[in-house]
Amino acid sequence: MSDSCFLQALGQRRSVPSLQLGEPAPDEATLLRMLSAAVRVPDHGKLVPFRFLRLQGEARHALGEYLARRSRERTPDASPAVVEKDRQRFSHAPLILTVIARLQDNPKVPEQEQLLTAGCVCFALLQAAQGFGFGAQWLTAWMAYDDGVARHLGLTGNERIVGFIHIGTPKLQVPERERPDPAGLLEDWRP
Template sequence: MSDNCFLQALDQRRSVPSLQLGAPAPDDATLLRMLQSAVRVPDHGKMVPFRFLRLQGDARHALGEFLAQRSRERDPHAAEAAVEKDRQRFSHAPLVIAVIAHLRDNPKVPAQEQLLTAGCVCFALLQAAQGFGFGAQWLTAWMSEDPAVATHLGLAANERIVGFIHIGTPKIAVPDRDRPDPATLLQDWQP
């Protein structure tokens, strides 16, 4: 791949809203190939501080039911529309990959660095999905920080949800959005 093609792929990346992702999802072989690319991230100490949970089929709906119940526990006065939104969060895209940060004590690799490695996996998975012609969206929301959700998904005490990557076939062509001008973000440091 020429430099131009590589930069073009980066420049054309965009999120497809999970509401606009339908079937088909990647098959098993394609998903594994996508994950093979997604794990090629900076990983100080070769710690592999991440893992994946696949949510598809009825598992997505079961998680939605749990989220609706948990939403009511968190806020007994929550509007029915908010509870229903939580119930449906994982029902749109046919495949959701939860990227889990698996953090370990290491004097040379702080937890923050391990967490950033897992975040890089999320971004690389978005790129891989788009490279295969699928749409994808990286979402978190309250459920990524909720201890009850972590327990329900079987996470260990040293694990955190970094993102839910919703993957499917785009139902719409997503227009690009305004992007920041890097020249306005770049500063020179002077001692």
């Protein structure tokens, strides 16, 4: 990829809402190439403070059934529409990669940096998915922060869900949305 293609890709990155993601998902070889891109993140101390948990096929629907139960447990007066939304959350995109931060005690690398590295992995996955012609969206919602969900997915005590990266083939071209004006965010520090 020439520099200009690379810069063009950076300038065109956008998410595709999970509801608009359908089959096919990346095949195994493509997925591994996407993961190779995603693991090339800045990583202080080379701790590799992340791992991936793949959700695909029937496992997505089984997780949806659990989420519906958990949703009712958390909010007994949740409306049927809310519970149904939770049941369906993982049923749209054909592939969801759960990016899990593995937090380690390290005198030089605080937890925040390890979480940031795992966040970079999420962003790199979005870029890689788009680069391979797929669409992707980084979602969290309550299920990323719920202890019951974490246990259900087999996380250990030092692990955190940083994002569910929904990946598939876009069903439509997503319109551009307004972006911040970078010049307005830039200041010079003056002593």
